[in-house]
Amino acid sequence: MTSPADAYLQRVSRGMVGMDRRVRADVLRELRSHLADAAAETDEARAVAAAEPPAEVAARYKRMYGYGRAFQTAFVALAIALAIPTLPLLLYGDVLPRLANAAAVAFLVLLVAYLMGVALAAGWKVGLVAGMAACASRFGTLAALGAVAGAVVPDASGWLLFTASSLLLIVIGFVPGAAKERWQRRDVGM
Amino acid sequence: MPEVSSEWTAELKKGSIQLCLLALLAAEAKYGFQLIKEMRELSGGFFDVKEGTLYPALRRLEERGFVRSAWVERDVGVPRKYYTLTDRGRTALAEAKAVWTDMERSMDAILRSSR
Numbered sequence: 001m002t003s004p005a006d007a008y009l010q011r012v013s014r015g016m017v018g019m020d021r022r023v024r025a026d027v028l029r030e031l032r033s034h035l036a037d038a039a040a041e042t043d044e045a046r047a048v049a050a051a052e053p054p055a056e057v058a059a060r061y062k063r064m065y066g067y068g069r070a071f072q073t074a075f076v077a078l079a080i081a082l083a084i085p086t087l088p089l090l091l092y093g094d095v096l097p098r099l100a101n102a103a104a105v106a107f108l109v110l111l112v113a114y115l116m117g118v119a120l121a122a123g124w125k126v127g128l129v130a131g132m133a134a135c136a137s138r139f140g141t142l143a144a145l146g147a148v149a150g151a152v153v154p155d156a157s158g159w160l161l162f163t164a165s166s167l168l169l170i171v172i173g174f175v176p177g178a179a180k181e182r183w184q185r186r187d188v189g190m
Numbered sequence: 191m192p193e194v195s196s197e198w199t200a201e202l203k204k205g206s207i208q209l210c211l212l213a214l215l216a217a218e219a220k221y222g223f224q225l226i227k228e229m230r231e232l233s234g235g236f237f238d239v240k241e242g243t244l245y246p247a248l249r250r251l252e253e254r255g256f257v258r259s260a261w262v263e264r265d266v267g268v269p270r271k272y273y274t275l276t277d278r279g280r281t282a283l284a285e286a287k288a289v290w291t292d293m294e295r296s297m298d299a300i301l302r303s304s305r
Contacts, residue, residue: 027245029261029269030222034241036268037223052242060246 004048005035015058020068027061067122072129075118079130082111083137083169092149108165115173124177131173135166203237207247209290210237212275212283215257221270222248248273256282 002010009028016024038047051057067075088104091097111134119127142162145151153159214220214228222244229237251257256279263269275283 030245030271031241033268033270034222034245037221037270040267052240057242060242064246064249 004045005032005039008035008048008051008054011054012058015055016061018067018071019062019065021070023061023065023068031057067126072122072126075122075126076130076133079111079115079118079134079173080137082107082114083134084141086111086138087141087145089141089145092145092151111169112172115169116176119173119175119177120180122177124174124181127173127177128170129173131170134169134173138162138166138169204243207237207239207243208251209283209286211244211247211251211273212256212279212286215273215275216280216283219272219274221262221272225273251279254282255279 009032012031013024013028016027035044035047035051038050041047042050085107086104088097088100091100115127115131115134118130142151142153153162210229210233211225214225214232220228222241225248226239226241226244229239248257248259252259252273255276257273258276259271259273261269261271
């Protein structure tokens with residue numbers, strides 16, 4: 001049977017998913033040590049009952065440390081992958097042009113929402129990198145399409161639209177996270 | 191019902207916790223639970239800091255280089271993480287104490303004028 005302290009620490013651990021593994025382990029080890037000291041004065045159940053709600057404790061550490069490198073890399077990788085179908089790839093298959101373009105626009109909307117979510121959850125630095133990666137991915141995909149299928153952007157306005165929408169992804173990756181950081185109340189420190 | 195909001199009191203406390211921690215660590219290395227107890231006892235219960243506030247505050251002090259930590263194994267019971275004041279922390283403590291003394295003097299003068 002799981003002890004009250006173990007159950008508490010499991011809940012804290014769940015709330016810190018995505019953080020660097022070593023930091024997370026160290027936080028849990030320190031909280032376990034704290035609960036053991038508190039339990040020595042009363043008992044384990046009371047020590048756990050007197051502790052702050054695990055979700056709040058986890059959220060505080062998550063705000064402090066953010067996501068670990070593995071999750072940050074995954075966020076950027078997914079941005080790169082999502083940016084690829086924002087070009088009308090289906091035009092080169094046996095699909096109606098209107099449907100191919102609609103699919104590309106749908107993926108673009110999805111990518112924008114994703115980048116905003118990343119920026120808000122993981123901060124402006126990760127959002128910015130994800131936005132830049134998505135932008136580069138679009139240019140890379142276009143270049144690849146040109147090489148493989150002879151795809152070209154038809155005119156200057158097409159280039160303008162493509163470049164502007166690609167660069168906008170960088171802004172979208174940066175702004176929400178920066179705004180959140182700016183407006184969020186910060187802990188008072190020395 | 192008090193006119194002064196609990197948030198204001200909480201902010202005052204929050205802004206003072208790091209100074210309290212540096213002061214408590216000035217004499218010797220201490221672990222988290224010990225710091226919580228000492229802070230509560232020395233302040234007559236005014237600083238009743240929870241673990242979710244204390245440990246992040248200690249980690250911030252460590253990131254600033256004001257304290258360093260080390261796990262210490264024990265013969266009985268789980269290991270404890272001890273925090274020690276660094277030279278930078280000692281300098282920061284001296285500076286913060288000077289600021290605190292100035293503020294205390296200033297506030298006292300202002301509050302005395304209200305009597």
